[in-house]
Amino acid sequence: MSHFWLISVPACSSKQNAFLNLKDKIASANAEYADVAPFPIPDLKIGTLDQLVTLSDDLIKIDASIEATVLKVVDIMKTLLRGDLEQLRANLSVGDRSVEHYLRNFQWNTMKYRVDKPLREITESLQQEVGNIDAIMKTKLSAYNQVKSNLSSLERKQTGNLSVRSLADIVKKEHFLLDSEFLCTQLVAVPKQLYKQWFASYETLTDKVVPRSAVKIAEDDDYGLFAVIIFQKVLEEFCNKAREMKYIPRDFKYNESELKTYEKEMQDLGTQEKELWGTLLRLCKTNFGEALATWMHIKAIKVFVESILRYGLPPEFMSAIICPKAKHAKKTRDILNKLYGNIIGSGAGTTRNEPKQSKEMEHEFEEMSLMAGVQKEFYAYVNFTFTWDVTGASRGL
Numbered sequence: 001m002s003h004f005w006l007i008s009v010p011a012c013s014s015k016q017n018a019f020l021n022l023k024d025k026i027a028s029a030n031a032e033y034a035d036v037a038p039f040p041i042p043d044l045k046i047g048t049l050d051q052l053v054t055l056s057d058d059l060i061k062i063d064a065s066i067e068a069t070v071l072k073v074v075d076i077m078k079t080l081l082r083g084d085l086e087q088l089r090a091n092l093s094v095g096d097r098s099v100e101h102y103l104r105n106f107q108w109n110t111m112k113y114r115v116d117k118p119l120r121e122i123t124e125s126l127q128q129e130v131g132n133i134d135a136i137m138k139t140k141l142s143a144y145n146q147v148k149s150n151l152s153s154l155e156r157k158q159t160g161n162l163s164v165r166s167l168a169d170i171v172k173k174e175h176f177l178l179d180s181e182f183l184c185t186q187l188v189a190v191p192k193q194l195y196k197q198w199f200a201s202y203e204t205l206t207d208k209v210v211p212r213s214a215v216k217i218a219e220d221d222d223y224g225l226f227a228v229i230i231f232q233k234v235l236e237e238f239c240n241k242a243r244e245m246k247y248i249p250r251d252f253k254y255n256e257s258e259l260k261t262y263e264k265e266m267q268d269l270g271t272q273e274k275e276l277w278g279t280l281l282r283l284c285k286t287n288f289g290e291a292l293a294t295w296m297h298i299k300a301i302k303v304f305v306e307s308i309l310r311y312g313l314p315p316e317f318m319s320a321i322i323c324p325k326a327k328h329a330k331k332t333r334d335i336l337n338k339l340y341g342n343i344i345g346s347g348a349g350t351t352r353n354e355p356k357q358s359k360e361m362e363h364e365f366e367e368m369s370l371m372a373g374v375q376k377e378f379y380a381y382v383n384f385t386f387t388w389d390v391t392g393a394s395r396g397l
Helices: 015-026 049-080 085-091 099-104 119-156 192-204 232-244 256-311 329-340 358-371
Strands: 002-010 034-038 183-191 215-219 223-231 248-250 317-324 382-389 392-394
Touching: 002 015, 002 256, 002 329, 015 034, 015 317, 015 329, 049 085, 049 119, 049 256, 085 256, 099 256, 099 317, 099 382, 119 256, 183 192, 183 232, 192 223, 223 232, 232 248, 256 317, 256 382, 317 329
Parallel strands: none
Antiparallel strands: 002 317, 002 382, 034 317, 183 223, 183 248, 215 223, 382 392
């Protein structure tokens, strides 16, 4: 499990110097508290302040929606791999890179998401892309589940003991007297402890039972399956008397064409299930990478928008991705708070000549959080956190 913090701070002199200063404090030879890497965000089209504020609110919902799609793909893949976490880890990648490697080396995809487009247009494009992925996954998963359900239904008929299971794969043509006008073959499941009673009684359960015609076809731990030849007109009476003796008549009529159809259906469904499983797994792998990359672009937009609203214009800030090492999260956070705790931001609607102190911002942030019914820890710098595990990601702030 890896914890990631996406942060941005004003770049007073240069982004490079701001990043090197951060790295020196938390990821140098003398301060090995976290891994840190640049989280480069291009200069995006800002638009008006009102547009940024509205987009900031919308991004919260969009972020959650895309995360849900990412997790859904992970869940599908986990189910396909029957919970094998090693296989799951091997298949969760963005292109040919692991999730962690992609996050630590994030680059904005300028070929797909042109930076000269308005922010709202880029965001909607990202949202639509994941919406398409979600729709495709639903369709393919539904088709796979339908075939799997049909196959499971047939397979269930082959489970259980001889008193309940399908007999299609057990009986053969030679076990039956066919094409007789007066005689028929009846199958009976007999409890093993009643064998002696069965052989002593079956000929007299009713008249017109062919003597010594009982033949054992199969046997399991609980029952033996016998074939008996009787006259068709006493079939119902024979079955009723058999039940009284604790034997279980099986309602099975030999039909060679139906048996062949059953066997072919089993084979076809088995082949189809395997093919759909492979297709769905490959689709999961591809769509996971696409969805995760899209999700990180949304997070990049969130960092960009919040940085503008927090620090004002022009957009002179340094953004980075931080992964605290085990047991060093608190120490890393303390260092960040010490480094950036006195940041003076312009805030939404202010200018460089009208700074808003971080304490005032903290008070406003707490008020908004209480109005929303949530409580979030405030940082003087822009901060978004999330956790990535092999089984998925859990949403942060």
